[in-house]
Amino acid sequence: GAGVSQSPRYKVTKRGQDVALRCDPISGHVSLYWYRQALGQGPEFLTYFNYEAQQDKSGLPNDRFSAERPEGSISTLTIQRTEQRDSAMYRCASSLVSLAAYNEQFFGPGTRLTVL
C-alpha cells in the first residue's frame, strides 16, 4: 500500500515568503507528527495530531510556524515570513494508533526547504 507522502519534495524560497508543506499520511492512521531534521542529526519534534486535534505544539520554534489537520487526514505545516535559519528537512510521520505502547511511526520522504 502507499506510504506517507510529502509535497513538495524540494522547496526553494526567498526570505520573507510564506511556505506550505503538505503531508498525506497512510490511510486510516490516527496520529500524525511533524519533525525537522538537520543533516546527520535526529529528527526534532515539532507537533503532533490525533485525528484533527493538535495535541502538542510545544516543539514549534516560534509563532511563524503553524500546522493544521482539518479533516483528520492530510496535514499542512505553514511557515510565515521564512528566514534562512528555517532551512532544513521537514519530515512527517504517521502511526496507526494513539497512546499505544508499540506506536510505530512511518516516516515520509521529507521536504527539503531552502530559504535564500
Add this chain to the structure above:
Amino acid sequence: TQLLEQSPQFLSIQEGENLTVYCNSSSVFSSLQWYRQEPGEGPVLLVTVVTGGEVKKLKRLTFQFGDARKDSSLHITAAQPGDTGLYLCAGGYNFNKFYFGSGTKLNVKP
C-alpha cells in the same frame, strides 16, 4: 541541549566485528524506540521496548532497555556492510510524543 545522548557519534568498523551503541538520558520514558536511517530516506523502526530491563533480539541485533527506563543499548554481532546507516534512538512520553537522539553514524567496511 539534546534530551537523549547517543554514543559514539561515529563508528567505522570492519565486516564481522561486533559493536555496541548507547542511548542515555536523565529522563524516564514510557517507551524507547530504535530506528535506522539510510541517506535520503526517512527513519525506519527497528524495535520498541517498554519494560525496564527488557531485552529484544532481532537477528544479529540485540536491544536492551535500562532498568530505570532512562537508557538503552543496541548491540550488533558480526556487522555486515548492509548494517551501514544512521542509528537513532527515540524516547517516548505517553507513547505519543517522541524525542530523538542525535544518532550514531555506522560505517561497516567490507
